[in-house]
Amino acid sequence: MSLPHAILTALLEKPSSGLELTRRFDKSIGYFWSATHQQIYRELGKLEADGLIRTLPSEQPARGQKKSYEVLPAGRAELARWTGESQDPKPLRDTLLLRLRAAAVVGTEGIEADLRRHLDLHRRQLAEYREIERRDFPPGKGEPEDRLRHLVLRAGIDLETFWTGWLTHALEEFSELPPA
Amino acid sequence: MSLPHAILTALLEKPSSGLELTRRFDKSIGYFWSATHQQIYRELGKLEADGLIRTLPSEQPARGQKKSYEVLPAGRAELARWTGESQDPKPLRDTLLLRLRAAAVVGTEGIEADLRRHLDLHRRQLAEYREIERRDFPPGKGEPEDRLRHLVLRAGIDLETFWTGWLTHALEEFSELPPA
DNA sequence: CCTTACATGTAAGCTGTTACATGATTTT
DNA sequence: AAAATCATGTAACAGCTTACATGTAAGG
Incomplete structure (x- = not known):
């Protein structure tokens, strides 16, 4: 809630x-x-x-x-x-990972194109976050509230960096997989 | 769905x-x-x-x-x-980031302890994933289904790595913040 | 006027959460 | 025979999604 x-x-x-x-x-x-x-x-x-x-x-x-x-x-x-308040982290729920696991059973037909599309979307998001960081959080210390907000933005940047990296790796794996 | x-x-x-x-x-x-x-x-x-x-x-x-x-x-x-099927990635919904943003407005009272607790939880999860990787995916190529499943596990490992890294950084920031 | 954009809202359906209910099997 | 555990299920509610409804304001 x-x-x-x-x-x-x-x-x-x-x-x-x-x-x-x-x-x-x-x-x-x-x-x-x-x-x-x-x-x-x-x-x-x-x-x-x-x-x-x-x-x-x-x-x-x-x-x-x-x-x-x-x-x-x-x-x-x-x-x-x-x-x-103390709150537990919510367990992850990611459709793309689920689809990959399903693909291991029913075949990879069609999923590679969507991996490419996701990679593109995450790259755009990453670029947008970096632009916001450049504009709103110039180097230097700043007020405590700004440092907290910067920290949150950093999480977004790091998350998108993870996704672009992982998706790139995933697509490399696919290129080595035997064709369907 | x-x-x-x-x-x-x-x-x-x-x-x-x-x-x-x-x-x-x-x-x-x-x-x-x-x-x-x-x-x-x-x-x-x-x-x-x-x-x-x-x-x-x-x-x-x-x-x-x-x-x-x-x-x-x-x-x-x-x-x-x-x-x-082509599916859009779902927008992120993370309570911890929301709380940090709220803390920038209403103060950081109580949240630092929970950051520490989350860091500990993510470290445990990361250790668990690494143990599974060691046990189920020994070095070497393996069957295509196994490579897909390994890829999914890798996402989990990389995600937990992101969280532990980001939380560590966040706690460093907190230690430099003026006391409430 | 007519259309478009702005602004708030209603209704229905689906998904997820919490608490509880019931019967079968195993252990003490 | 009682208690604990296994296994399936019901009910009520909270939250989210989608489609639609209604009224206002501004531009042509």
């Missing part, structure tokens, strides 16, 4: 409307926690009902009208509590 | 009962696709209803009695189709 906390974090960084949040979940936040607009609207309703956020007083709510939210003290407290 | 295909793969590798599958999902298969026994029993029912698997003829089904399944030709065909 992390979506409400992802939204609280986003709103603390900057009060936003549902659609603005959706946009931000397609970028920075979405790099490690994705969500659709339906998830976000539903969760905003719950958070408001629970008294963790409220609509900005300046704007009057109406259907089809923009409605921005900000975090209340109770919301900040809940986020701090959740952040400091 | 990958659980049925994970089960088909497991059953092709070896016909099994629900509980045996559950055990195997706690080990090898579960390293990249986890599932609880309730998910497995429900899915076995669906797969049987869809004519993709059947109970072994030798055993008569009864509540509380062991009931083993094997894959039918239609099941193998469906697995081959799914394996060769």
Whole structure:
């Protein structure tokens, strides 16, 4: 149950409307926690009902009208509590690895092209992360909050580096495999 | 929708009962696709209803009695189709990275201890994978199926290597951060 | 006006999680 | 005979996905 906390974090960084949040979940936040607009609207309703956020007083709510939210003290407290809590890492669930394991049984027909496609996607993502790093985190120390955010971005960079490396290796293996 | 295909793969590798599958999902298969026994029993029912698997003829089904399944030709065909299909990689969803991002806003209270705990867990997992590699994949070429399975295990090893490296780096950063 | 983009929301279905229920087998 | 373990299953709920519905605002 992390979506409400992802939204609280986003709103603390900057009060936003549902659609603005959706946009931000397609970028920075979405790099490690994705969500659709339906998830976000539903969760905003719950958070408001629970008294963790409220609509900005300046704007009057109406259907089809923009409605921005900000975090209340109770919301900040809940986020701090959740952040400091001990949590177990979730077991991995990766379709591509599963498909490779299946391919060992039913044959590799068609999967090599998709490995190439994934490699390309991960290379693009890696390039994007590196560009963000160059732009937002110039060499030098910076504020503690920036160092934490840089650390998170570093995880993204290292993960994409892993995938591109592993996929490259996988494709080499395929080129040595007997043809189907 | 990958659980049925994970089960088909497991059953092709070896016909099994629900509980045996559950055990195997706690080990090898579960390293990249986890599932609880309730998910497995429900899915076995669906797969049987869809004519993709059947109970072994030798055993008569009864509540509380062991009931083993094997894959039918239609099941193998469906697995081959799914394996060769083009699929997009799922966006990352990682709670630890989210918590770090939240910590940049609400403070790092309590999170450092959990980073240490995660580092320890990932080190153990890495050691386990390396032991499996040593035991099951001795140097030398081997059969194509084995090379594919080795490739999958390699992904696990490289992923755990990434996490241990990144967590070590993260803890170094924390030691340089001003105390809360 | 008409279309497009913006903005919020409803509904249904599927997947995953947690707690519990029931019968069979083995051990003490 | 009781207790523990094996094995399968039911029920309820929470979370995510997909498709659709509704209204507003801006540009041509």
